[in-house]
Amino acid sequence: MRRFGYVALLLTGLLVLSAGHALAGERRLVLVGSPELRGLDLNAAEIRQLFLGYAVTKDNHEVTAAINKSDALLYEVFLQKVIFMSSQTYERQLVAKVFHYGGQLPPTFARPEELTAALNSRPGLVTFMWEDYVRQLSNVTVVNELWHGSIE
Amino acid sequence: MAWLDRIGKYLSTLSGHLVAGGLLIHAILIPLLFVGIGAIVAQFSEARFINQIRSDSWLFSRLLIRDLTPEHAQTLLDNAVLDGHVIYAALEMPGGAITAKGSLGSGHLLFREDFFFGQHGDGVYNVIIPVATDDYPDAKLKLSYDESTTTDHLNTIYKSGLYLVGAYVFLSMIFGTYMGMWVTRPLRALRDVARAVASGATDKTLAVDTRISEVKSLAADLDSMRAKLVKHSEEIAASETHLRAVMDNVMDAIVTTDANGIVQSCNPATGRIFGYGVDELAGKSVDLLLAPDAAGAKAASDRVMGTAPEQPGDMLGRRRDASEFPIEMMVSEMFLNEQRHRVVVFRDITERKHAERELLDLQASLEQRVVRRTKELAAANERLEYQALHDALTDLPNRVLLKDRLQQAIQVAREQRHSLALLMLDLNRFKEVNDTLGHHMGDLLLQQVAKRKQQVLKEADTLARLGGDEFAVLIPHVKNVQEANGIARRVVRIMDEPFIIEGHSFRIGTSAGIAIYPEHGTDVATLMRHADVALYVAKGGNSGYSVYDAVKDEHTVNRLALMNDLRRGIDHDELLLHYQPKISATTGRISEVEALVRWKHPRRGLTMPDEFIYLAEHSGLIRPLTGWVLEAAIQQSRSFAVEGIDPPPVAVNLSMHNLHDAQLPEFIARVLSTWQMSPGQLMLEITESAIMADSVSALDVLTRLHYMGIRLAIDDFGTGYSSLAYLKQLPVDEIKIDKSFTIDLDKNPGDLVIVRSTIDLAHNMGLKVTAEGVESRKAWDILVDLGCDMLQGYYITPPIAADKLREWLVKDKAGGFRQFQSPRRTHGS
Numbered sequence: 015m016r017r018f019g020y021v022a023l024l025l026t027g028l029l030v031l032s033a034g035h036a037l038a039g040e041r042r043l044v045l046v047g048s049p050e051l052r053g054l055d056l057n058a059a060e061i062r063q064l065f066l067g068y069a070v071t072k073d074n075h076e077v078t079a080a081i082n083k084s085d086a087l088l089y090e091v092f093l094q095k096v097i098f099m100s101s102q103t104y105e106r107q108l109v110a111k112v113f114h115y116g117g118q119l120p121p122t123f124a125r126p127e128e129l130t131a132a133l134n135s136r137p138g139l140v141t142f143m144w145e146d147y148v149r150q151l152s153n154v155t156v157v158n159e160l161w162h163g164s165i166e
Numbered sequence: 167m168a169w170l171d172r173i174g175k176y177l178s179t180l181s182g183h184l185v186a187g188g189l190l191i192h193a194i195l196i197p198l199l200f201v202g203i204g205a206i207v208a209q210f211s212e213a214r215f216i217n218q219i220r221s222d223s224w225l226f227s228r229l230l231i232r233d234l235t236p237e238h239a240q241t242l243l244d245n246a247v248l249d250g251h252v253i254y255a256a257l258e259m260p261g262g263a264i265t266a267k268g269s270l271g272s273g274h275l276l277f278r279e280d281f282f283f284g285q286h287g288d289g290v291y292n293v294i295i296p297v298a299t300d301d302y303p304d305a306k307l308k309l310s311y312d313e314s315t316t317t318d319h320l321n322t323i324y325k326s327g328l329y330l331v332g333a334y335v336f337l338s339m340i341f342g343t344y345m346g347m348w349v350t351r352p353l354r355a356l357r358d359v360a361r362a363v364a365s366g367a368t369d370k371t372l373a374v375d376t377r378i379s380e381v382k383s384l385a386a387d388l389d390s391m392r393a394k395l396v397k398h399s400e401e402i403a404a405s406e407t408h409l410r411a412v413m414d415n416v417m418d419a420i421v422t423t424d425a426n427g428i429v430q431s432c433n434p435a436t437g438r439i440f441g442y443g444v445d446e447l448a449g450k451s452v453d454l455l456l457a458p459d460a461a462g463a464k465a466a467s468d469r470v471m472g473t474a475p476e477q478p479g480d481m482l483g484r485r486r487d488a489s490e491f492p493i494e495m496m497v498s499e500m501f502l503n504e505q506r507h508r509v510v511v512f513r514d515i516t517e518r519k520h521a522e523r524e525l526l527d528l529q530a531s532l533e534q535r536v537v538r539r540t541k542e543l544a545a546a547n548e549r550l551e552y553q554a555l556h557d558a559l560t561d562l563p564n565r566v567l568l569k570d571r572l573q574q575a576i577q578v579a580r581e582q583r584h585s586l587a588l589l590m591l592d593l594n595r596f597k598e599v600n601d602t603l604g605h606h607m608g609d610l611l612l613q614q615v616a617k618r619k620q621q622v623l624k625e626a627d628t629l630a631r632l633g634g635d636e637f638a639v640l641i642p643h644v645k646n647v648q649e650a651n652g653i654a655r656r657v658v659r660i661m662d663e664p665f666i667i668e669g670h671s672f673r674i675g676t677s678a679g680i681a682i683y684p685e686h687g688t689d690v691a692t693l694m695r696h697a698d699v700a701l702y703v704a705k706g707g708n709s710g711y712s713v714y715d716a717v718k719d720e721h722t723v724n725r726l727a728l729m730n731d732l733r734r735g736i737d738h739d740e741l742l743l744h745y746q747p748k749i750s751a752t753t754g755r756i757s758e759v760e761a762l763v764r765w766k767h768p769r770r771g772l773t774m775p776d777e778f779i780y781l782a783e784h785s786g787l788i789r790p791l792t793g794w795v796l797e798a799a800i801q802q803s804r805s806f807a808v809e810g811i812d813p814p815p816v817a818v819n820l821s822m823h824n825l826h827d828a829q830l831p832e833f834i835a836r837v838l839s840t841w842q843m844s845p846g847q848l849m850l851e852i853t854e855s856a857i858m859a860d861s862v863s864a865l866d867v868l869t870r871l872h873y874m875g876i877r878l879a880i881d882d883f884g885t886g887y888s889s890l891a892y893l894k895q896l897p898v899d900e901i902k903i904d905k906s907f908t909i910d911l912d913k914n915p916g917d918l919v920i921v922r923s924t925i926d927l928a929h930n931m932g933l934k935v936t937a938e939g940v941e942s943r944k945a946w947d948i949l950v951d952l953g954c955d956m957l958q959g960y961y962i963t964p965p966i967a968a969d970k971l972r973e974w975l976v977k978d979k980a981g982g983f984r985q986f987q988s989p990r991r992t993h994g995s
Contacts, residue, residue, distance in 0.1 A: 098224035100217030
C-alpha cells in the first residue's frame with residue numbers, strides 16, 4: 015500500500031506537472047468577428063480564401079478579413095498554420111491579387127483596440143486572435159478555431 | 167613614435183584631412199551599409215526558407231493525407247528525408263504513436279515547433295501540420311528542416327562582405343591620399359608663392375597651374391589682394407615717411423601722453439628744446455617738462471590731465487639742466503584704440519617774448535613820440551589856425567574870423583532876442599601916409615590904429631582888420647542904435663587924435679558905417695553890405711559915422727537892379743573881352759595880352775569894370791564873372807590858334823574874393839583841358855591888396871595854380887603895403903608896376919627911383935617886370951632904359967576888341983611894330 019501510495023503520488027505530481035505544462039504552452043488561434051457572425055461555420059478553404067483577399071458570402075453574411083499584426087508570434091502562427099507562406103510571400107500574394115483582380119488589400123491593424131473597434135463597426139469583418147485575448151473582449155465572438163497547439 | 171608624429175602631421179594637412187574625412191565617412195557608412203544589406207539579405211533568405219518550408223510542408227501534408235496508411239506514409243517520409251532538405255519526418259497518430267518516420271540521424275530528442283528562423287537555437291526548423299482525416303482525426307505530420315544551409319549561406323555573404331569592405335577601405339585610402347595630394351598641390355604651390363611674397367618678393371605673381379576653378383579663382387583673388395596690399399603698403403610707407411619727416415623737422419615739441427600724463431612718445435624737437443634724449447622721456451610724467459615753481463604749473467598739468475579747459479597758454483618750461491624758459495603749451499585730446507591720449511605741443515617762445523618786450527619798449531617810445539608830436543602838431547595847428555584867422559600885421563582877427571564871430575553873434579542875438587551892431591571903419595587919410603612915408607610907416611600906423619581902437623572897445627567886442635585900411639567892429643550886444651552910435655562916436659573921436667610915429671605926427675581920421683541886427687539885416691552878408699553902405703554915406707558926411715538907412719542908400723535900388731542885370735548879363739553873354747597888349751621892351755613885339763572885361767549893358771551901353779566889379783564882389787557874382795572871363799579868354803586864344811595865329815599868353819585879373827575860392831584851380835584846369843590850352847599860356851594877375859587881405863588862403867590857392875604851370879603876376883605893384891619878405895614867398899613870375907608910378911615918370915624923380923628900385927629888386931628875385939600906364943614915348947624910353955621887360959599903356963594901344971587884336975597879332979607875326987623896336991639905352995646917359 016505504501017508503495018502504491020508513492021506511485022500514486024508520483025503519478026499525481028506528473029499529471030499536475032504535465033497539465034500545468036500543457037496549460038502553459040497550449041494556445042488557441044481563433045477566427046473572430048462581430049457577434050452577428052456567431053455560428054457561422056467557415057471551412058479551411060474559405061478561411062484561406064478570406065485572408066488571401068477574397069470576400070466570402072455565407073449564411074447571408076458577406077465576410078471579409080482583417081490582418082492582425084499586433085503580435086508577431088500570432089502573425090507567424092497564423093501564416094504557418096493557416097496561410098502556409100512566409101510573411102513576404104503572403105504580402106506579395108495579396109498585392110499581386112489586387113493587381114490582377116482589383117479590390118482592396120485586407121485592412122491591417124497593429125493595435126488590438128483599433129482592430130476590435132473595426133470589428134464592432136464593420137459587420138462581416140473577421141480576423142484572427144488568441145482565444146485567451148478574445149475572452150477579455152465583450153463584443154467579439156469566436157467564429158472558428160484556426161489552430162491550437164503548444165508554443166514553447 | 168616618430169611615425170605617430172608623421173601621421174599626426176599628415177592628418178593636420180589638407181590632404182590628411184581629406185583622407186581622414188573620407189575614411190571616417192566610409193567607416194561610418196560602410197558598416198551601416200554592410201549591416202543593412204546583411205539584414206536585408208538575411209531577412210530575404212530566412213523568409214524564403216520559411217516560405218519554402220511552409221509551402222512544402224503543406225503540399226507534403228496534402229500528399230500524405232490521401233493515404234495515411236503506415237506503408238504509404240513511410241514511403242513518403244523516406245523520400246522526403248532522402249531529398250536532403252528534410253532531416254526528420256514523422257506521422258503522429260492520435261495518442262502520440264508514430265506510425266512512420268524518416269530521419270538522417272539519430273532523430274530529435276525534443277521536437278519543438280518553430281515559427282521563426284533560428285527559433286530555439288537548435289539549427290532546425292520544426293513544423294507540425296495537421297493531416298486529419300476521418301479515420302485519423304488527430305493525425306499530425308511533424309517535419310524538421312535543416313537551417314544550417316541558410317545559415318551557412320548567410321555566413322558566406324557576411325564574410326564576402328567583410329572582404330569587400332576591407333578592400334574598399336584600403337582602396338579608398340589609396341585614392342583618397344592621391345586625390346588629397348592632387349587637390350592640395352596647387353594650394354601648396356600657392357602657399358610657396360605667398361610665403362615668397364611675405365618674405366619680400368612682393369612683385370611675385372600669385373598664380374598656379376591648375377584646372378580647379380576654385381583654386382584658380384582663389385589665386386587670382388589672392389594676387390589682386392597682394393597687389394592692393396602692396397600698393398596700400400607703399401602708400402602707407404610714403405605717408406609714414408612724410409609724416410615722420412614732418413615730425414622730425416617740426417620746430418615745436420610734440421609729446422603724446424596717456425590719460426595720466428605719462429609720456430608715450432615725443433619728436434626730436436622735444437629733445438632739442440628740453441635737452442632730453444628722445445627715448446629718455448618715455449614712461450615719465452609730462453610734468454617733468456614744466457617748471458615746478460611756475461605759477462601756471464599746476465594749471466598746465468591739469469590741462470595735460472584733461473581736467474581744465476584746453477586753451478593755448480604761456481608758461482615756463484624746464485630743461486633737463488633745470489633751466490627755465492617761456493613756452494606756449496597746447497593740449498589736444500585723441501582717442502586711439504578706444505583709449506584716451508593727449509597730444510601736448512610745446513613751443514619755445516623765448517625769442518617771441520624777447521621780441522614782445524622789445525616791441526613793448528618800442529611802443530612806449532613811439533607813444534611818447536606820438537604824444538610829443540601830437541602836442542607839437544596841435545600847437546602848429548593852433549598857430550596856423552591863428553594865422554589863418556588873424557591879420558599878421560595887427561594881430562587882429564581877419565575877415566574870416568569876423569564873419570564867423572558875426573555869425574555866432576547873430577545866432578546868440580536871435581536866441582536871446584537882443585541887438586548887435588557891426589561897424590565898418592575906414593581910415594580917411596591912410597593912403598597919403600603910406601604913399602608919402604612908405605609902407606613901413608603905414609604898417610606902424612596901422613598897428614597903432616588897432617591898439618587905439620581897442621582902447622574904446624569892451625573885451626567882448628571884436629575888432630577886425632578886413633584889409634588895407636578897412637577895419638570892422640562887432641559889438642555883440644547893444645541896447646539900441648544910440649548905444650552903437652555912441653561907440654562909433656568914441657571910435658571916430660579917438661581916431662581924430664594925432665598919431666606919433668618915429669617923430670612924425672599924423673592925423674588920419676576915420677569913418678564908420680553902422681548896421682544893426684536885426685533892423686538892418688539878419689545875416690552876415692547883409693549886415694556887412696549895409697555897414698559898408700553906411701560907411702560910404704559916412705564918408706560923405708561930416709559926423710564921421712553913419713547908421714545904415716535904406717532911404718539914404720540911394721544906390722540900393724540901382725545896385726539891386728544892376729546886380730540882377732549883371733546876373734542876367736553873365737547868363738546871356740552880354741559880357742565881352744577887350745585886350746591890351748604887353749610889348750616886349752627887347753623885341754618890340756607882343757609878349758602877352760591882358761584880357762579886360764566889358765559889359766555891353768542893354769540900356770547903359772558899354773560899361774567899364776569899375777562900375778560892376780565892386781558890385782560883383784559884394785553880391786557873390788564875382789565867381790561866375792571870373793569864370794566867364796577865364797573861359798572866354800581861353801576860348802579866344804584857342805580860336806586864334808585854330809586860325810593859325812600864334813596867340814601870346816593871355817592874362818586874366820583875379821579879385822581877392824577869387825582867392826577865397828578853393829575850387830578855382832580845379833575850375834581853371836577843367837577849362838584849360840576843355841579848350842586844349844597849355845597852362846603856360848595863361849597868366850593870372852592879382853593885386854597886392856587882394857593877396858594880403860587873406861594871405862594864408864591866397865598863398866594856398868596861388869601855390870596850387872603855380873604847380874599847375876599857370877604863371878602869376880602881382881598887379882598894381884607899389885600901391886599895397888606887403889612886405890618884401892612875404893612877397894618873396896609868393897610863387898609869382900611877374901610884377902606889374904602901378905601906373906601911378908609911370909604916368910609922371912619923366913617929371914617925378916621919386917617915381918623914377920621907386921621904379922628903378924622895383925625893377926632891380928624884381929630882377930634880383932628872378933621876376934619879370936611890366937610897366938603899366940605907359941602913355942608917352944618918353945615914358946617908354948625911360949622904362950626901356952631902366953630895364954623894364956614889358957610895357958603896357960595907351961602909348962601902345964588902349965584895350966582893343968578881339969578883332970582888332972587879331973590884326974595886331976597878324977602884324978606882329980609879320981614883323982612887329984617898328985615904333986616899339988628902339989634900342990635899349992641907359993637912363994640918364
